[in-house]
Amino acid sequence: MSALLEVRELTASYGSSQALFGVDLSVGAGEVVALMGRNGMGKTTTVRCICRMMTSSRGAITFAGKSLNDLPSHKAARLGIGLVPEGRRCFAPLSVEENLVCAARPGAWTLEAVGALFPRLSERRSQAARTLSGGEQQMLAIARALMINPKLLILDEATEGLAPVIRQEIWRAIGELKQSGLAILIIDKSLKDLKALCDRFVILERGKSEWTGGAGALSEEICDRYLGV
Structure with a gap:
């Protein structure tokens, strides 16, 4: 599988404070990769x-x-990099449709296509983004990233803080995106859902890539060592 995204020996600092000390990861065309680690280990900084x-x-x-x-x-x-940042950052005064078309680029993802993926957005097309529920705003953030017709979609905590029924709707949509062949880099805490979806896992520890492998190799020992509280 060819590498669509390749990151090698990445280091980064916030002023004099170093946050990344050597991150290595890759995402192949059509591949779904999870970027994992405890809070503060450098996942969002990598993104x-x-x-x-x-x-x-x-x-x-x-x-x-x-x-x-x-x-x-x-x-x-x-x-061709579409980002869904942490925190559901929509343009609050704009309507759902205005949020979607403001950065749209030609391709398969159109208003109709994202409406089929998230029917709630079609129902609320004329509503201001600020009037949507948190889950609907998250759907809007994902749909807006798709409207640039990316080759790679990056999801940073796309299900964080959402009700269980909404989380499952988001996971269903991400599964459909995988089936469509879109490459995805995803940060999330739901190991169960990630194992069912992802081809590979990259775990960060103190700003450095410490483990990479498939779901079958992600043992309980590894999870306890790098992901446990």
């Missing part, structure tokens, strides 16, 4: 570096054969 929202970093980041190291974030997005 920020990949999306070029954090430039104080060293190491090699390539996407679709092109280096991202010197690109601003908007140019990285134009290469």
